[in-house]
Amino acid sequence: MKKENKTHDETKLISGGRDPESNFGIVNPPVYHASTVLSPTLADWRTRDPMKDIVYGRMGTPTQKSLENATALLEGGDKxxxxxxxxxxxxxxxxxxxxxxxxxxxTDSAYNPARSFCLNVLAKYGVETTFFDPTIGKNISNLMKKNTKVVYAETPGSLSFEMQDIPAISEITHEHGAVLMHDNTWGTPLFFKSFDMGVDISIHAATKYIVGHSDAMLGILVTTDKHYETVYRGFRSSGQHAAPDDCYLALRGLRTLGVRLNQHQENALVVARWLESREEISQVLYPALESHPGHELWKRDFLGSTGLFSIILDKHYDDISLGAMLDEMDLFAMGASWGGYESLILPGSPIRSATKWAPEGTLLRLHIGLEHTENLISDLDAGLARLKAASKP
Ligand SMILES: Cc1ncc(COP(=O)(O)O)c(C=O)c1O
Structure with missing residues (x-):
């Protein structure tokens, strides 16, 4: 009898979404640029199905479908x-x-533009948003209303790094007939299996780790058969279009996601532990550290940790001191986004409405790239020395 073999994630990363037979044997799904897609017959024109077939560039090219299929397979969603x-x-x-x-x-820890969309756009169309303490867990039941249709999570929050109890939130969400959305950009489809945790719609800024090289913009929504048609209607009506070249780059990035993330994780742990030992730092907000308040949840629910975390400095520094540190960094560059191969550093201030965010020091968010940790640590060491030298006693 043939032995049943589980397909491991490493294998899914390599084989997902590939179809050399349909592409002259070419290993990587090629880039298809398209708007018009011709029908050979009237019968074909009448019967082609935009949910399944390639019908128009905006609705997806074969490159896009390859990426979508590979991501859904990896995360354990259907579509x-x-x-x-x-x-x-x-x-x-x-x-x-x-x-x-x-x-x-x-969640009060959501990526700020997601908050703004609710407050500035959904509100105009009569949809009310309430923010909740990210650590609320099962007590979210106290906030559920008859008309609550969506619970939106992000664990960990990508600036403040609180962990959320997604299975507990999922249970309450479903008891109330609502759907649970989760921004899984930090966890990626590799390290957080949204659908095993009870998420209905998983959201990825593929711009970050999936693309992995800071050179393309892309999002991916993963969902289940149950919610597929609702997402499809919203997707199709919104005029969204993923650029074919960016889909290609994301698919190419996906193949090495596993090895890159393992290295980001290893590097981030080394740098985070070093930072933890420094007197200029009062807190390192990295869920993989034992000192993180959400560490047990991270251990329970995640298969790994990635390269993004925040630190809280020992006090609030003005821009002259911060500039002395950040302007002269050698490897840590300042720039929006994260998830590429390079290290980044930026000051940040979480925006809150349901919870208080008042740490006693300045927050810096770091993305730990794939450079050697000895070089990253000496860059930070020199930066912290400049910070101290520039700050008033
Ligand atoms: C957690 C998180 N979600 C979503 C986004 C949005 O992604 P994009 O920049 O591709 O629109 C970002 C971008 O920084 C992010 O950090």
Whole structure:
């Protein structure tokens, strides 16, 4: 009898979405640029199905479908949709499941433009949003209303790094007939299996780790058969389009996601532990550290940790001192986004409405890239020395 062999994630990363037989044996799905897709007959024109077939460039090319299939396979969802950006995936998800009179519960730690979309756009269409303490867990039941249609999570929050109890939140969400959305950009489809955890719609800024090289913009929504049609309607009506070249780059990035993430994780742990030992740092907000308040949840629910975390300095520094540190960094560059191969550093201030964010020091967010940790640590060491030298006693 043939031995049943489980397909491991490393294998899914390599084989997912590939179809050399349909592409002259070419290993990587090629880039298809398309708007018009011709029908050979009237019968074909009448019967082609935009949900399954390649019918028009905006609705997806074979390159896009390859990426969508590979991502869904990896995360354990049934279907995926590629959007023009991560924020595009967030807005499609929220619009697909809400209408006037509905209520959304959103984690207070959500990526700020997701908050703004609720407050500045959904509100105009009669959808109310309440923010909740990211650590609320089962007590989210106290905030559920009759008209709550969506609960929106992000674990860990990508600036403040609180961990959320997604299975507990999922249970309550489903008891109330709502859907649970989760921004899984930090965890990626590799390290957080959203659908095993009870998520209905998983959102990725593929711009970050999936692309992995800081050179393309893309979002991906992954969902289950149960919610597929609702997401599809929202996706199709919103005019979203994922650029074919960016889909190609994301698919190419996906093949090495596993090895890259393992290295980001290893490097981040070394740098985080070093930072923890420094007197200029009062807190390192990295869930893989034992000192992180959400460490047990991370251990329970995640298969790994990635390269993004924040630190809280020992006090608040003005821009003259911060500039002395950051302007002269050799390897840590300042720039939006994260998830590429390079290290980044930026000051940040989480925006809150349901919870208080008042640490006693400045927050810096670091992305730990694939450089050697000895070089990263000496860059930070010299930076912290400049910070201290420039700050008033
Ligand atoms: C957690 C998170 N979600 C979503 C996004 C949005 O992704 P994009 O920049 O591709 O729109 C970002 C971007 O920084 C992010 O950090």
């Amino acid at each position: 995926a949709f590629a959007t023009s950006s991560g924020l595009g995936a967030i807005t499609v998800a929220l619009m697909s499941f809400t209408e006037a009179g509905d209520h959304v519960l959103m």
